[in-house]
Amino acid sequence: MSDYSLPNPGTIEAVVSDEPRGTLLETLHEWVITVDHKRLGILYILYSTFFLLVAGAEALFIRIQLAFPHNHFLSAQVYNRFFTMHGTTMVFLVGMPFLFGFGNYVVPLQIGARDMAFPRLNAFSFWLTAFGGLLLYYSFLGGGGLYGVGNAPDVGWFAYAPLTARSFSPGHATDYWALALIVSGFGTFGTAINIIATVVSMRCKGMTLMRMPLFTWLMLVVSMLTLVTITPLTAAQFMLLIDRYLGGHFFDTQAGGSSLIWIHFFWIFGHPEVYVLVLPAFAIANEIIPVFSRKAIFGYPAMVAASVGIMFVSLSVWAHHMFTVGMTSTSNAFFTLSTMLVGVPTGIKIFNWIATLWGGRIRFTTPMLFCIGFLFQFLIAGLTGIMLSVSPWDWQLHNSYFVIAHFHYVLVGAVVFCIFAALYFWYPKATGRLMNETLGKWHFWLFLIGFHITFDTMHFLGLLGMPRSIYTYQPDRGWNFLNLVVSLGGMVQGVAVLIFAYNFIASLFQGEIAGDDPWDAWTLEWTTSSPPPVYNFEEPPEVHSRRPLWDLKHPDDPDWEYEA
Amino acid sequence: MVNEQNLEQGNGELIEIPAGTAWPIILAFGAMLCFASLVTSIGVGLVGALLTGCGIVGWFKQVFPHEHHAFVPVVRRRFVPASSRRTVAHIQVSEVHRAYLPVESYPMVAGLRGGIAGGIVMIFPALLYGYLTQHSIWYAVNLLGGAGVAHWTNPSTADIAAFHWNGLIVATVIHAAVCSLIGLLYGAMLPMWPKRPILLGGLIAPLLWTGLLHSILGFVNPAFNARIAWGWFALSEILFGIVAGIVVTRTGKIRTHQALPFVLRMGIEAKEFNPPKGNQP
Ligand code: HEM
Ligand SMILES: [Cu+2]
Numbered sequence: 001m002s003d004y005s006l007p008n009p010g011t012i013e014a015v016v017s018d019e020p021r022g023t024l025l026e027t028l029h030e031w032v033i034t035v036d037h038k039r040l041g042i043l044y045i046l047y048s049t050f051f052l053l054v055a056g057a058e059a060l061f062i063r064i065q066l067a068f069p070h071n072h073f074l075s076a077q078v079y080n081r082f083f084t085m086h087g088t089t090m091v092f093l094v095g096m097p098f099l100f101g102f103g104n105y106v107v108p109l110q111i112g113a114r115d116m117a118f119p120r121l122n123a124f125s126f127w128l129t130a131f132g133g134l135l136l137y138y139s140f141l142g143g144g145g146l147y148g149v150g151n152a153p154d155v156g157w158f159a160y161a162p163l164t165a166r167s168f169s170p171g172h173a174t175d176y177w178a179l180a181l182i183v184s185g186f187g188t189f190g191t192a193i194n195i196i197a198t199v200v201s202m203r204c205k206g207m208t209l210m211r212m213p214l215f216t217w218l219m220l221v222v223s224m225l226t227l228v229t230i231t232p233l234t235a236a237q238f239m240l241l242i243d244r245y246l247g248g249h250f251f252d253t254q255a256g257g258s259s260l261i262w263i264h265f266f267w268i269f270g271h272p273e274v275y276v277l278v279l280p281a282f283a284i285a286n287e288i289i290p291v292f293s294r295k296a297i298f299g300y301p302a303m304v305a306a307s308v309g310i311m312f313v314s315l316s317v318w319a320h321h322m323f324t325v326g327m328t329s330t331s332n333a334f335f336t337l338s339t340m341l342v343g344v345p346t347g348i349k350i351f352n353w354i355a356t357l358w359g360g361r362i363r364f365t366t367p368m369l370f371c372i373g374f375l376f377q378f379l380i381a382g383l384t385g386i387m388l389s390v391s392p393w394d395w396q397l398h399n400s401y402f403v404i405a406h407f408h409y410v411l412v413g414a415v416v417f418c419i420f421a422a423l424y425f426w427y428p429k430a431t432g433r434l435m436n437e438t439l440g441k442w443h444f445w446l447f448l449i450g451f452h453i454t455f456d457t458m459h460f461l462g463l464l465g466m467p468r469s470i471y472t473y474q475p476d477r478g479w480n481f482l483n484l485v486v487s488l489g490g491m492v493q494g495v496a497v498l499i500f501a502y503n504f505i506a507s508l509f510q511g512e513i514a515g516d517d518p519w520d521a522w523t524l525e526w527t528t529s530s531p532p533p534v535y536n537f538e539e540p541p542e543v544h545s546r547r548p549l550w551d552l553k554h555p556d557d558p559d560w561e562y563e564a
Numbered sequence: 565m566v567n568e569q570n571l572e573q574g575n576g577e578l579i580e581i582p583a584g585t586a587w588p589i590i591l592a593f594g595a596m597l598c599f600a601s602l603v604t605s606i607g608v609g610l611v612g613a614l615l616t617g618c619g620i621v622g623w624f625k626q627v628f629p630h631e632h633h634a635f636v637p638v639v640r641r642r643f644v645p646a647s648s649r650r651t652v653a654h655i656q657v658s659e660v661h662r663a664y665l666p667v668e669s670y671p672m673v674a675g676l677r678g679g680i681a682g683g684i685v686m687i688f689p690a691l692l693y694g695y696l697t698q699h700s701i702w703y704a705v706n707l708l709g710g711a712g713v714a715h716w717t718n719p720s721t722a723d724i725a726a727f728h729w730n731g732l733i734v735a736t737v738i739h740a741a742v743c744s745l746i747g748l749l750y751g752a753m754l755p756m757w758p759k760r761p762i763l764l765g766g767l768i769a770p771l772l773w774t775g776l777l778h779s780i781l782g783f784v785n786p787a788f789n790a791r792i793a794w795g796w797f798a799l800s801e802i803l804f805g806i807v808a809g810i811v812v813t814r815t816g817k818i819r820t821h822q823a824l825p826f827v828l829r830m831g832i833e834a835k836e837f838n839p840p841k842g843n844q845p
Contacts, residue, residue: 030584032586033584035584035585035588036581036584114579115581119582120582120585120587120588120623120626120627121588123585123588123589124588124589124591124592127588127589127592128592131592131593131596134596135596135599135600138600172603179599179600179602183595183596183599186595187592294649330730330734361653517643517646520647520649527643527645529641533636533639534581534636535579535581535636538579538638538640538641552643552645553645553646553647554647554652557652
């Protein structure tokens with residue numbers, strides 16, 4: 001693009017807080033007792049960044065084990081623990097806390113509020129989630145049970161019955177899994193309630209629902225969906241514990257229970273959960289794409305409607321994870337159709353993003369690059385999803401690497417890409433300094449290349465019949481070369497993430513000073529100083545359109561003249 | 565070009581914010597220990613219960629009878645809005661544009677309404693067909709909804725002629741969904757052929773649809789394919805189309821957006837065409 005330009009950094013020096021710093025202990029104490037939504041948001045984000053590195057390392061161990069046939073890098077038992085911990089961590093300790101972290105940080109600022117509706121509940125929820133994660137990882141030390149069998153959970157992130165029964169999972173590993181998710185689940189619940197209450201009751205003057213930034217809209221939708229979806233999971237975890245310790249038989253087929261019940265409970269949670277993860281990614285793209293295209297988002301009302309539509313439809317598709325358990329043909333038909341239906345609102349969104357880009361003056365900064373990667377990858381992931389929704393096709397490919405490829409395309413290609421975009425985008429607001437763009441570009445390109453080497457290839461492994469969750473394979477299956485490629489791509493992504501981690505820390509000290517509004521953006525958070533003061537806004541702001549800063553910057557041509 | 569901020573100590577002005585407190589973290593830690601005690605030891609549980617108790621009481625005192633607050637001195641500053649791009653580019657709208665599409669057409673919902681009406685009327689020839697050939701009104705229903713009768717493999721004709729409630733439900737759902745979707749499609753196609761809705765809906769569309777089904781039904785639903793009577797099928801299709809067409813023609817025409825330039829139809833905002841709306845400060 002001819003007029004590609006970096007954000008203007010501003011010339012003010014006094015941005016990074018110049019208050020006298022307390023001792024390390026004082027600072028630490030302040031963070032531990034904080035009820036400030038910005039600090040809690042940052043805590044959430046640091047916590048998930050840490051676990052992103054941990055679970056990423058686990059993935060690399062998995063890939064080293066699978067790089068060659070008959071490899072002995074990990075034993076079968078350790079392999080099982082690693083993929084279980086990888087999945088559980090990425091969903092519960094990385095994805096959700098990241099997204100709630102951004103929600104916490106950004107939502108009150110965007111709606112012109114001084115804090116969340118329930119600041120103490122906010123702190124409580126974060127710490128519950130954090131301690132839940134610690135409990136999960138403590139299982140590596142404390143989970144050793146009877147006969148020394150098992151320490152960390154090794155039943156897969158979906159923990160199907162009857163594998164979780166005491167006879168098949170002795171020791172406490174599975175209990176740690178269940179308890180940790182119960183504890184962090186309550187935390188999630190608290191934050192979801194908090195976000196809903198905040199959005200409903202704390203919006204500044206003039207901010208009607210249809211003027212709310214789309215990020216805030218989507219966080220509202222996600223929080224509502226979270227309330228509905230965490231409940232069955234928590235219930236199922238309690239049932240599991242009752243089965244294991246109080247002689248219950250919910251999932252014990254031999255005693256009249258049903259292992260199918262678990263699968264239903266899990267996926268009634270599990271499918272909406274994947275939307276809980278991806279909707280915030282949409283939310284992030286909704287903020288970043290317009291700002292760097294220099295255009296208002298295309299089809300705002302349609303975007304809102306599509307998000308709410310996705311929320312409802314995603315509640316009715318869970319059994320597409322169960323086509324192979326032997327449902328009636330009615331159920332197969334129903335869940336095939338309802339799953340395909342998700343494609344409609346999703347398609348609307350993709351078209352709207354493209355229309356926003358179209359004709360815009362695009363600036364290819366790092367956050368924008370990540371969002372463009374997201375658009376492309378999410379499209380493909382949606383298409384493989386539709387393929388899997390056709391039940392006969394799924395009968396062939398269920399539990400194969402094709403499914404693994406599908407969901408990593410979404411969870412990495414869309415969710416992680418957007419998380420990175422958001423980190424680059426809001427980092428200057430939270431720290432007062434910009435992250436380094438050159439390193440950012442290196443991060444983006446390496447990560448993109450690594451991503452495609454790994455996950456494009458995985459589709460073919462799936463089509464060649466490689467099942468998921470196997471710790472090794474025979475050399476004569478024709479999978480050797482592709483597996484090696486997949487593993488190498490994983491390494492490339494690992495390097496990219498290390499570059500990111502370095503950039504993340506180094507920019508804190510050496511980054512360019514950002515100023516209030518480094519990206520020339522339009523929502524209220526950019527009117528505050530960077531970082532914002534504890535009270536966010538000296539005066540409660542008042543807005544007249546969806547892009548209050550646009551109105552301020554272009555008083556001769558404000559948005560409210562166009563908005564309905 | 566550049567954001568400036570004017571800092572000045574607001575004259576002793578204070579803003580009230582919720583005071584920081586350690587009770588939430590203590591409560592969270594206690595609660596976690598309580599859960600952890602199930603897999604560790606009773607000691608852990610006791611400590612957990614103690615912390616939980618303290619946490620609850622402490623938190624309670626934090627907000628009752630008076631909520632604790634901290635007061636932060638305000639630093640007055642001014643946000644100076646500045647954009648690196650001063651000029652706003654409006655999309656140039658040319659008056660010369662193609663307008664092959666009709667400037668007047670039926671609204672989209674007319675198609676939907678037509679679809680629903682047609683769907684209702686269409687039920688009668690289908691039932692009649694079942695009654696005349698198999699002496700059962702359920703015959704046609706089960707042909708359509710057979711997928712819903714679980715574990716039905718190679719049903720006999722008598723089977724199909726009998727009443728099955730799940731067959732009825734599935735058939736109703738399929739029929740309702742397909743009729744309204746086809747109605748919608750009809751509505752979407754109307755602007756392409758706005759002059760003769762009955763010809764389009766009543767003859768051409770049913771013929772195309774029957775032809776399409778004729779060629780693919782063997783794959784989609786072999787059992788249905790083996791028994792379908794194409795004559796009756798085409799008849800009910802045509803009836804559907806005619807009814808839908810009539811419903812549509814009785815709806816008034818509306819102006820389409822075609823009189824507007826292309827960019828506007830794409831939903832792009834251009835000042836010349838949008839009268840000011842919304843509330844102004
Ligand atoms: C158009 C959208 C989508 C469709 C049609 C779709 C469809 C499917 C289907 C049919 C399966 C089951 C495959 C099987 O197990 O045999 C599946 C699995 C999965 N999908 Fe999607 N999907 C879509 C979007 C998403 C999104 C947005 C996410 C996450 C953000 C996601 C995450 C997953 C996960 C995690 C699994 C597998 C879980 C497991 O078995 O461990 N999908 N998807
Ligand atoms: Cu799903």
